[in-house]
Amino acid sequence: MTSGGITLQNLPKELPVDFLKEITKNFSNELLLGTGAFGSVYKGILNDGGVVAVKRLAENSPVPRDKIFANEVQNIMALEHDNIVKLVAYCREANNRLVQSNGRHIIAEITETLLCYEYLPKGSLDQNLFGTSASSIDWNERFKIIKGICEAIHFLHTLSSPVLHLGLKPQNILLDGNMTPKIADFGFSRIFGQEQTRMNTRSVVGSVGYMAPEYLYNGEISARSDIYSLGLIIMEISTKEKNSPSTDQKHARNYVDGVKKIWTPEKIMSEYPDIEDHCTDQVEECINIGLQCVEIDQHKRPTIQKIVNMINKLPMN
Incomplete structure (x- = not known):
């Protein structure tokens, strides 16, 4: 999936890592909005100029199994109130990656977990x-x-x-x-x-x-x-x-x-x-x-x- 035809209005609820990398310029420091207890937040810019906030959780965060995670996230996405930030999409994707362990390089499965929120311009x-x-x-x-x-x-x-x-x-x-x-x-x-x-x-x-x-x-x-x-x-x-x-x-x-x-x-x-x-x-x-x-x-x-x-x-x- 590329950001070509995606707008804020038709943003899918579940997104692939590659799409989120694209709209954050591969999680570039220039788009970093902040870092907290659960990971870092980046500004994600869509092709139509729409903006989202992308929270990238620490790799292999202790989130529950995929189905439970998806259910909990969708429950949160259903919450609507004028004074809470809207969760608009999420990503949970496992990829094999070459990593170093005890001085050797091994193939390990690394799970990326990301949450997409509405972007609020005034900051914290x-x-x-x-x-x-x-x-x-x-x-x-x-x-x-x-x-x-x-x-x-x-x-x-x-x-x-x-x-x-x-x-x-x-x-x-x-x-x-x-x-x-x-x-x-x-x-x-x-x-x-x-x-x-x-x-x-x-x-x-x-x-x-x-x-x-x-x-x-x-x-x-x-x-x-x-x-x-x-x-x-x-x-x-x-x-x-x-x-x-x-x-x-x-x-x-x-x-x-x-x-x-x-x-x-x-x-x-x-x-x-x-x-x-x-x-x-x-x-x-x-x-x-x-x-x-x-x-x-x-x-x-x-x-x-x-x-x-x-x-x-x-x-x-």
């Missing part, structure tokens, strides 16, 4: 919050982003077969041209299995600062892990301050303690001097929600339903 929330364009995001936009992220987690957690993210962080939240947030990388707990997802996420230093302590240290997996990560993200958006764990302290307690101590109503007014009174209430309540989400005792954290209810009760324009 992390880039937009803490990159060069961060200062241009006003409170109304920030509040919209918080609401959208919460709606996405609510959607995933309340499915008939709930989907846990287990790797939620600003780098995995993308923004479209209207600054609408969309959660990415949300199905790996289904594809890899929850424990393997945890190990992959934990292996990346930039991820662990968003992991709940019971998940990071004890391997306890539940929806409350996502709530902890969500709380940190809500605080980052509200305070404009980045949670930056060090390699020797992989949790976020110093950041949380700082927010709790410093972000008084006076601090909010000094950081947001031009917003209206009802917006000041929104900032204060969002910080309060964030702090509730990062309780060490996981049973004290609010459910996503309660979080959405609290946000929806806030005074609006």
Whole structure:
């Protein structure tokens, strides 16, 4: 298959490796969008100018057997929500390759696994919050982003077969041209299995600062892990301050303690001097929600339903 007659509108759900190599210029560094816990993401450009994001998972990733993998991926592809990134196609293909092993060259079967997503031009929330364009995001936009992220987690957690993210962080939240947030990388707990997802996420230093302590240290997996990560993200958006764990302290307690101590109503007014009174209430309540989400005792954290209810009760324009 070549990219000649393929457009975004008629993109097949299952794609061969050669097609994905063609649209990414053989996974060229010039088209590399980012690298994370599960692999690298490339910009794929179709002949009609359409663009997709191609995630190339690490070779021989511990994904399930072909039929189970295809079923799980197709289940994820069926999920549609304004605040989650759409998975549009996938590839799972085994090829024989000459590799070196113990000083000898042998023929080994190497399986390539790739996932194709909608492309979002604004990039990650992390880039937009803490990159060069961060200062241009006003409170109304920030509040919209918080609401959208919460709606996405609510959607995933309340499915008939709930989907846990287990790797939620600003780098995995993308923004479209209207600054609408969309959660990415949300199905790996289904594809890899929850424990393997945890190990992959934990292996990346930039991820662990968003992991709940019971998940990071004890391997306890539940929806409350996502709530902890969500709380940190809500605080980052509200305070404009980045949670930056060090390699020797992989949790976020110093950041949380700082927010709790410093972000008084006076601090909010000094950081947001031009917003209206009802917006000041929104900032204060969002910080309060964030702090509730990062309780060490996981049973004290609010459910996503309660979080959405609290946000929806806030005074609006």
